Amino acid sequence: MAKGTILVVGSGGREHALAWSLARSPEAGQVFVAPGNAGTAVPPKVENVPLRADDLAGLRDFALARQVDITVVGPEAPLAAGIVDAFQSAGLRCFGPTQAAAQIESSKAFAKSLMVEAGVPTAHHVTFTDFAAARDYVHRQGGRVVVKASGLAAGKGVTVCSSVGEAEEALHAALVQRAFGEAGETVVIEERLAGPELSLLGFSDGRTLIPLLTARDHKAAYDGDQGPNTGGMGAVSPVPGVGDVERLADLALRPIIAALAQRGTPYIGVLYAGLMLTRDGPRVLEYNCRLGDPEAQAILPLLETDLLGLLDDCLAGTLDRVRLGWREDAAATVVLASGGYPGAYRTGFPIRGLEAAGALSDVLVFHAGTKRQGDGVVTAGGRVLNVTACGATLPNALARAYEGVGCISFEGMHYRRDIGHSVAHSTVSDFTA
Numbered sequence: 001m002a003k004g005t006i007l008v009v010g011s012g013g014r015e016h017a018l019a020w021s022l023a024r025s026p027e028a029g030q031v032f033v034a035p036g037n038a039g040t041a042v043p044p045k046v047e048n049v050p051l052r053a054d055d056l057a058g059l060r061d062f063a064l065a066r067q068v069d070i071t072v073v074g075p076e077a078p079l080a081a082g083i084v085d086a087f088q089s090a091g092l093r094c095f096g097p098t099q100a101a102a103q104i105e106s107s108k109a110f111a112k113s114l115m116v117e118a119g120v121p122t123a124h125h126v127t128f129t130d131f132a133a134a135r136d137y138v139h140r141q142g143g144r145v146v147v148k149a150s151g152l153a154a155g156k157g158v159t160v161c162s163s164v165g166e167a168e169e170a171l172h173a174a175l176v177q178r179a180f181g182e183a184g185e186t187v188v189i190e191e192r193l194a195g196p197e198l199s200l201l202g203f204s205d206g207r208t209l210i211p212l213l214t215a216r217d218h219k220a221a222y223d224g225d226q227g228p229n230t231g232g233m234g235a236v237s238p239v240p241g242v243g244d245v246e247r248l249a250d251l252a253l254r255p256i257i258a259a260l261a262q263r264g265t266p267y268i269g270v271l272y273a274g275l276m277l278t279r280d281g282p283r284v285l286e287y288n289c290r291l292g293d294p295e296a297q298a299i300l301p302l303l304e305t306d307l308l309g310l311l312d313d314c315l316a317g318t319l320d321r322v323r324l325g326w327r328e329d330a331a332a333t334v335v336l337a338s339g340g341y342p343g344a345y346r347t348g349f350p351i352r353g354l355e356a357a358g359a360l361s362d363v364l365v366f367h368a369g370t371k372r373q374g375d376g377v378v379t380a381g382g383r384v385l386n387v388t389a390c391g392a393t394l395p396n397a398l399a400r401a402y403e404g405v406g407c408i409s410f411e412g413m414h415y416r417r418d419i420g421h422s423v424a425h426s427t428v429s430d431f432t433a
């Protein structure tokens with residue numbers, strides 16, 4: 001049998017990690033990445049295709065023309081736009097949830113009502129479309145609330161508030177000024193919880209869900225969790241001392257899979273729960289309908305099971321026969337970002353030291369915002385590179401990753417120096433759910 005042709009949709013570090021992992025599969029034939037980045041093009045086996053992740057018709061036509069056996073979608077936007085439905089209608093296999101199931105991420109109001117229906121513990125919440133009603137509500141609650149635009153707002157639609165004034169401002173921005181467009185026409189106001197956060201992801205075939213190793217993302221731009229929120233400045237996996245991952249999956253992931261199957265819109269793909277481990281137990285803050293970025297860059301290098309086979313089992317509905325194998329190691333990913341990110345930044349700066357970093361043993365450099373220019377590679381986005389390392393312990397993995405970081409430079413480069421610090425130096429009881 002001919003080896004399968006694979007298409008990975010997206011251009012970030014997560015998609016580089018996916019393409020890297022899939023290309024290692026003994027069953028993998030040609031791997032295409034659309035549009036990919038400078039790191040994903042590793043000819044002849046892995047090639048970039050100049051199609052944007054939101055060009056659903058173009059991607060479908062490409063998959064038909066090149067007889068792509070399986071398409072894997074990295075980012076949420078094409079999933080929310082119905083890429084899986086479009087591929088299915090054309091008789092193509094596409095890994096990810098349908099548009100109906102992807103609402104778990106594209107509509108926080110949908111996710112909240114599903115959590116209540118499925119009995120998943122989450123923050124108390126109320127949904128509003130009217131500014132005056134929402135303002136009255138926060139006046140009654142006091143200011144310790146979280147205001148969230150219901151729709152997709154590229155990670156910018158959430159305001160964690162400490163005062164009534166802050167909450168009112170966030171409500172005004174979303175409901176009156178329409179700062180998030182349609183995504184903010186409905187807002188969810190939640191009670192503000194406290195505790196360490198945890199990313200819990202699992203593969204689902206619509207009925208069976210298998211959790212992955214846990215991970216911790218670092219969303220704030222600067223050390224000590226200071227500064228504005230970003231797409232993620234680094235991640236570590238697994239997170240020690242969080243208790244039994246199967247129990248967490250029973251609490252946070254499996255009830256959602258069951259509820260969506262019950263509704264007739266089964267969830268096939270990766271389901272990602274953002275958890276907060278509060279004094280009263282774990283609470284789900286949000287769901288994502290895909291692998292996390294940068295969590296995937298830390299989790300996938302530890303996966304020993306063939307990823308392509310795993311995707312096949314999800315699409316065939318045979319996940320119940322799978323047991324995942326993992327390296328007995330820890331992994332850490334440090335994001336190298338452009339100066340100014342997550343605000344305005346300039347691009348086009350030459351990147352030095354990529355080869356030296358990649359030559360270190362157990363170090364992988366996953367590209368994000370990069371592109372080829374002449375013989376070199378230049379910056380082309382906010383998050384530029386993900387330096388990932390595995391090690392026998394988390395401190396080993398972190399030391400290795402920062403050794404890799406030390407090899408690389410570009411103008412304006414900034415990164416956090418404390419990735420994994422809180423995880424490596426906490427006691428088990430801090431995290432026990």
Ligand code: AMP
Pocket residue numbers: 123146148155158160190191192193194197219274285286
């Ligand atoms: P979300 O996009 O819903 O995950 O929210 C982004 C970030 O806001 C989370 O990673 C948390 O740090 C914070 N957050 C969201 N919801 C809450 C909450 N109910 N209480 C405290 N912090 C929250």
Ligand code: GLY
Pocket residue numbers: 217231232288291292293294295
């Ligand atoms: N790391 C957070 C996310 O992928 O949404």
